[in-house]
Amino acid sequence: MNLNERNYKTDFPAFDAYPGLAYLDNSATTQKPGAVIDAVRQFYREENANPLRGLYGLAVKATEAYESARIAVRDFIGAKSEREIIFTRNATESLNLAAYSYGRAFVNEGDEILVTVSEHHSNLLPWQLLAKEKHARLCFLECTPDGEYTPEMLKAALTPRTRIFAAAQISNVFGRLNPIKEFAELCHANGTVIVCDGAQSVPHIPVNVREIDVDFLAFSGHKMLAPMGIGVLYGRESLLEKMPPFLSGGEMIEYVTRENATYAELPHKFEAGTVNAGGAVGLHAAIDYIGKIGFREIESRENTLTRQLIEGMRDIPHVHIIGSDKPEEHHGIVTFTIDDVHPHDIAAVMDSDGIAVRAGHHCAQPLHKHLGVMSTARASIAFYNDSGDIEKFLGCLKTIRRRMGFGE
Amino acid sequence: MANETFYSEVLTDHNMHPVHKHEMSVCTCSREGINPSCGDDIVLNLNIENGVIKDGSFTGSGCAISQASADIMLDLVIGRTVDEAERLHELFMKMIRGECSEEEIDELEEAGALRDISHMPARVKCAVLGWRTMSEMISR
Incomplete structure (x- = not known):
């Protein structure tokens, strides 16, 4: 060797x-390198306070640690702005966010949602539930026995009613890399939003969202050396802006009355409640470690x-x-x-x-x-x-x- | 090398050459037993007359542990009363919890080959699939 x-x-x-x-x-x-474990430990020993809220020094430190992780993720996947980086628990939650927030608002009766037959359940079930709820059609893109999907196959499957196409960049069964950039071009020419599951790709190959031009990209920290319980949803800013909140509660609002609320700016609109700052710090350390190698x-x-x-x-x-x-x-x-x-x-x-x-x-x-x-x-x-x-x-x-x- | 001994000849033999794995034309009750997470899926057939298990068989598919355990179980319970079969089921469960004496394990005969399954918690459900299905049938 x-x-x-x-x-x-x-x-x-x-x-x-x-x-x-x-x-x-x-x-x-994946297993976790010492650098990640130490970074999480360091956060809870020396930087722990509730991020984004406090007005005292320690809380500012916690906020800085959390937000600098977001910048690291932005640069890692080549996003235009940190406003496009939403921290979640994992890829599954990221995909659910896309389906529940974007899907519920923009998929209507009679529309079609296209998924590949090899999707992980986490990129299938949110769409299956959405289709049921909205009386939309869930359609499947079938692969060859080798697990291949070609742009021609996608082109044949897209219809004027296809609102969303959901596909993994790398299948967790075949390990095959899908031509996501070509898929995104076809989708956009068709007025279709493309949701990419990057759980198996982001840890192993360089992924640049501006290059592959997907509308959403979901991935988990724990499959790329970071702790469990931290994940990412990248979303195109123009789409995130017009999406309603997913979860609601603390720290995702601007102003609340008894009957109404206005929501916080991106990305905080989608991060209700106390965040997993320790996990984000761990993900930051994982990105740094990967960068060194x-x-x-x-x-x-x-x-x-x-x-x-x-x-x-x-x-x-x-x-x-x-x-x-x-x-x-x-x-x-x-x-x-x-x-x-x-x-x-x-x-x-x-x-x-x-x-x-x-x-x-x-x-x-x-x-x-x-x-x-x-x-x-x-x-x-x-x-x-x-x-x-x-x-x-x-x-x-x-x-x-x-x-x-x-x-x- | 726990599993080197775990997949003993008793288990691999019952898995490869199950005596009771066949369709059964005469039976008084049938029941499907499934472990959805592993895909073990069997149908257990029993022919019970006057409270005695006259005959039994199973069909379906699954891992070696689920198939061998069901076959061994049928060896044990055919010819016994449903009460005795249920007592053996309880004894088997007790063995899997690691609470059986050596004498009690002897009573389970070849099913004793599964005594170490408690060290493989993910596989316990495979070992008990046949037993659980039988118990559900005879308790009706």
Whole structure:
């Protein structure tokens, strides 16, 4: 392997606690570097007060810490203004915000909402509920068996009634990168708003919202080294301006009477109640850490490891990879099945060998139905993994059928 | 290497060659048991006459633990009264909670192979699927 010598695992305290662990469930959540854990600790030790409210020094410090995280996110994804960055709990909440606030206000009876069949439930169910509520039609963009969606396929599916198109930039099952920029062009030419789930892309490839030109982009902090409980919704300012609030309560108002209220400016209009400032500070530290390593290095390591993984898996009989057979189209996500062995049994055997993988439907039941499989197992890579993790995984994979009582 | 021993021959054998996994033409009751989160989905059939489980079978699909456990359970309860079967169900649950004596585990015969499932909390529901379904049927 031509991975450089740097051992990134030493940055992650979890690997001090579990030195032998081959953690290959990074699409579910990543481990956290010491820099992130320390930043959160520092915030609660030295900067803790309720941000955006207090008039005393400590509260100003807390506000500065929180708002500088927003600036960091703005720059990280290339947004025009920090007014376009809304902190949420996670990508799921971000997508719900888009559906409940934008969707409820601008989708009407008879309109169409288009989603891909491989969407994570979090980018399907809010639209499904919205369609039911508004008597709108929920339509599906079907993929090829390799998990591919082309601009031509989207073009054929868009109609004059398509108000919203919701698609992941990288599918959490296929790992395939969708041509989101081309999708956005087609959507905008059609008067359709495009909502992009960036949960699996933002942590692994450089994402610039002005370049891909999506209207909304949702992602989670915890899948990109930050704490759980902090997420982001990027929204185009002109759309956010005309959207009604999502949640209501403290710190999202300007003026309140018994009957009415005027709402705070962006982005605070969408951040009701006390915010997760510690989480935002952790996300800021994660962005800084990623910045130090650089996406060139991250992508290069992840691609090398993905290639090693897929090439090794190809040689093992009875193992089937879902999606493309080209490693470069997987972005560290390799979903697979083994003949006759239930994925939960695969995960259990792997666990006994110190390997963490996901098994189940990966919150994409309609996709599994579309592919005709009940459930699958998934290995997912982050840059801090090393070739030893992959060797360990492949070594175990070879033994699973035998250990379950089948022939090799 | 807890699981290396966990997937014992008893379990893998019952999973690969289940004796009781087949359709049943004569049965007095059938019931579906599902674990929605894992996709384990079985239908349990029992032929109960005068309070005795004369025969039983299951169909469906699921992980090795769910399939083997259902097969082992049917081995144990066929030929017994519903009261005895229910007592074994309670004993099985007790074993999974780690509260059984060695003598009690002996009574569960091959089902004792699942005693360590308590160390794998995510899989407990797979192991109890058949038992839970049977208990729901006979308590009616």
